Amino acid sequence: xxxxxxxxxxxxxxxxxxxxxxxxxxxxxxxxxxxxxxxxxxxxxxxxxxxxxxxxxxxxxxxxxxxxxxxxxxxxxxxxxxxxxxxxxxxxxxxxxxxxxxxxxxxxxxxxxxxxxxxxxxxxxxxxxxxxxxxxxxxxxxxxxxxxxxxxxxxxxxxxxxxxxxxxxxxxxxxxxxxxxxxxxxxxxxxxxxxxxxxxxxxxxxxxxxxxxxxxxxxxxxxxxxxxxxxxxxxxxxxxxxxxxxxxxxxxxxxxxxxxxxxxxxxxxxxxxxxxxxxxxxxxxxxxxxxxxxxxxxxxxxxxxxxxxxxxxxxxxxxxxxxxxxxxxxxxxxxxxxxxxxxxxxxxxxxxxxxxxxxxxxxxxxxxxxxxxxxxxxxxxxxxxxxxxxxxxxxxxxxxxxxxxxxxxxxxxxxxxx
Ligand SMILES: *[C@@H]1O[C@H](CO)[C@@H](O)[C@H](O)[C@H]1NC(C)=O
Ligand SMILES: *[C@@H]1O[C@H](CO)[C@@H](O)[C@H](O)[C@H]1NC(C)=O
Ligand SMILES: *[C@@H]1O[C@H](CO)[C@@H](O)[C@H](O)[C@H]1NC(C)=O
Ligand SMILES: *[C@@H]1O[C@H](CO)[C@@H](O)[C@H](O)[C@H]1NC(C)=O
Ligand SMILES: *[C@@H]1O[C@H](CO)[C@@H](O)[C@H](O)[C@H]1NC(C)=O
Ligand SMILES: *[C@@H]1O[C@H](CO)[C@@H](O)[C@H](O)[C@H]1NC(C)=O
Ligand SMILES: *[C@@H]1O[C@H](CO)[C@@H](O)[C@H](O)[C@H]1NC(C)=O
Ligand SMILES: *[C@@H]1O[C@H](CO)[C@@H](O)[C@H](O)[C@H]1NC(C)=O
Ligand SMILES: *[C@@H]1O[C@H](CO)[C@@H](O)[C@H](O)[C@H]1NC(C)=O
Numbered sequence: 001x002x003x004x005x006x007x008x009x010x011x012x013x014x015x016x017x018x019x020x021x022x023x024x025x026x027x028x029x030x031x032x033x034x035x036x037x038x039x040x041x042x043x044x045x046x047x048x049x050x051x052x053x054x055x056x057x058x059x060x061x062x063x064x065x066x067x068x069x070x071x072x073x074x075x076x077x078x079x080x081x082x083x084x085x086x087x088x089x090x091x092x093x094x095x096x097x098x099x100x101x102x103x104x105x106x107x108x109x110x111x112x113x114x115x116x117x118x119x120x121x122x123x124x125x126x127x128x129x130x131x132x133x134x135x136x137x138x139x140x141x142x143x144x145x146x147x148x149x150x151x152x153x154x155x156x157x158x159x160x161x162x163x164x165x166x167x168x169x170x171x172x173x174x175x176x177x178x179x180x181x182x183x184x185x186x187x188x189x190x191x192x193x194x195x196x197x198x199x200x201x202x203x204x205x206x207x208x209x210x211x212x213x214x215x216x217x218x219x220x221x222x223x224x225x226x227x228x229x230x231x232x233x234x235x236x237x238x239x240x241x242x243x244x245x246x247x248x249x250x251x252x253x254x255x256x257x258x259x260x261x262x263x264x265x266x267x268x269x270x271x272x273x274x275x276x277x278x279x280x281x282x283x284x285x286x287x288x289x290x291x292x293x294x295x296x297x298x299x300x301x302x303x304x305x306x307x308x309x310x311x312x313x314x315x316x317x318x319x320x321x322x323x324x325x326x327x328x329x330x331x332x333x334x335x336x337x338x339x340x341x342x343x344x345x346x347x348x349x350x351x352x353x354x355x356x357x358x359x360x361x362x363x364x365x366x367x368x369x370x371x372x373x374x375x376x377x378x379x380x381x382x383x384x385x386x387x388x389x390x391x392x393x394x395x396x397x398x399x400x401x402x403x404x405x406x407x408x409x410x411x412x413x414x415x416x417x418x
Contacts, residue, residue, distance in 0.1 A: 164187060223245065233257070
């Protein structure tokens with residue numbers, strides 16, 4: 001009898017105790033903190049004797065004391081993310097960015113299917129992006145940039161109509177861009193630069209009609225750029241520098257919103273697209289080292305917000321249009337290493353904000369326009385390897401106080417520069 005009573009007491013006290021002990025979400029967090037190493041100042045506050053983890057550093061709960069957010073960004077967290085993360089079923093926001101977290105992304109993260117914002121950027125994570133992350137159908141932000149992730153981007157990851165921002169840049173991701181990219185119909189920003197991605201830019205990208213920023217630079221993408229890009233009417237930024245894209249530019253924008261359009265260091269052929277004249281917001285146009293031919297259109301003068309016009313290392317011919325002098329915001333004008341002929345338009349002296357003027361390796365003749373330094377900002381002036389054949393403006397050097405480098409070699413100029 002005594003024994004039975006004793007047992008009853010034991011059972012009763014266990015029940016009471018358990019109702020006071022830490023919630024399951026709290027227990028999951030404590031288990032998580034065995035592999036994820038928080039600095040003492042943060043961890044001190046994660047106490048097993050609390051009923052809920054809702055006041056712990058970095059933790060946020062809903063009205064029913066379920067953990068819905070964990071934000072430990074820039075907190076000198078190290079260690080790795082253990083499988084216990086998958087026990088936080090109500091998690092909507094997980095931000096562990098800018099720490100020293102290493103190891104793999106656990107498969108179990110795919111169990112947190114209420115997640116809307118996931119930011120693990122700027123850590124030391126390695127291995128693959130688990131395909132189970134394709135279960136996170138409510139994600140609107142996916143940020144894994146600046147880690148050491150490798151392997152391919154799982155097709156499932158992009159089958160998501162809520163994703164608005166995808167930042168996977170600065171990793172070692174290989175393979176191709178999933179065709180499912182077109183299923184991200186809410187997508188605004190897709191940053192995939194500085195990886196090892198190969199293959200084509202899928203034509204399905206045209207279904208991402210809300211896309212505003214597409215960064216593909218420094219990959220190994222090839223093939224022609226899909227005509228379906230024309231469907232992305234609000235595209236502001238398209239930067240595909242240093243890939244192996246070929247062919248002509250077959251897409252076009254009538255009501256163009258482009259601010260940055262850069263395809264430098266590819267194998268693009270054909271003429272400078274005539275529709276660029278519609279892109280009045282354009283600030284940066286870069287086509288360095290491609291195979292562009294034909295003339296520079298005079299309509300370039302309508303792009304008055306241009307600050308960078310970089311068309312070096314192509315096969316452009318004909319004259320430099322004097323209309324360039326209307327692009328008053330220009331700071332860098334680089335047209336070197338083409339087959340441009342005629343004279344250097346005196347209108348270039350209207351470009352008061354110019355700091356760099358590269359016209360070398362062309363077939364330009366005649367004189368250097370006087371007042372080329374009227375803006376007092378020109379630092380790099382390279383007119384070398386042309387057929388310039390007049391006398392050097394007398395006040396060139398005294399006018400050009402800001403010059404850091406001047407190259408006039410390999411011309412037929414006369415006079416002195418002092
Ligand atoms: C933990 O620290 C935070 C911030 O310093 C504080 O707001 C919170 O009340 C603390 N929680 C506990 C359980 O001490
Ligand atoms: C990562 O660890 C290194 C060395 O321990 C430290 O210097 C650095 O500040 C840490 N970085 C972050 C983001 O915590
Ligand atoms: C990814 O990196 C790991 C080392 O972190 C390596 O063992 C594995 O072979 C790599 N996988 C791929 C596909 O490159
Ligand atoms: C560009 O479009 C033209 C006509 O629409 C087509 O004949 C050509 O094959 C296309 N080129 C590329 C590279 O897509
Ligand atoms: C040109 O730039 C100015 C100043 O940044 C801006 O207010 C204006 O809207 C731009 N023009 C176009 C057509 O985008
Ligand atoms: C383009 O770049 C490659 C590699 O840097 C170089 O060999 C080639 O001469 C460049 N093309 C032109 C037209 O300058
Ligand atoms: C020239 O540069 C100055 C200073 O950066 C800037 O305020 C001004 O708007 C620029 N002028 C043009 C025409 O863009
Ligand atoms: C420069 O060359 C052009 C074309 O060859 C010629 O018409 C012109 O007279 C030359 N000017 C001078 C100053 O030698
Ligand atoms: C330089 O100009 C002189 C005189 O005008 C001319 O005789 C000579 O052929 C020119 N040299 C070159 C390389 O164009």
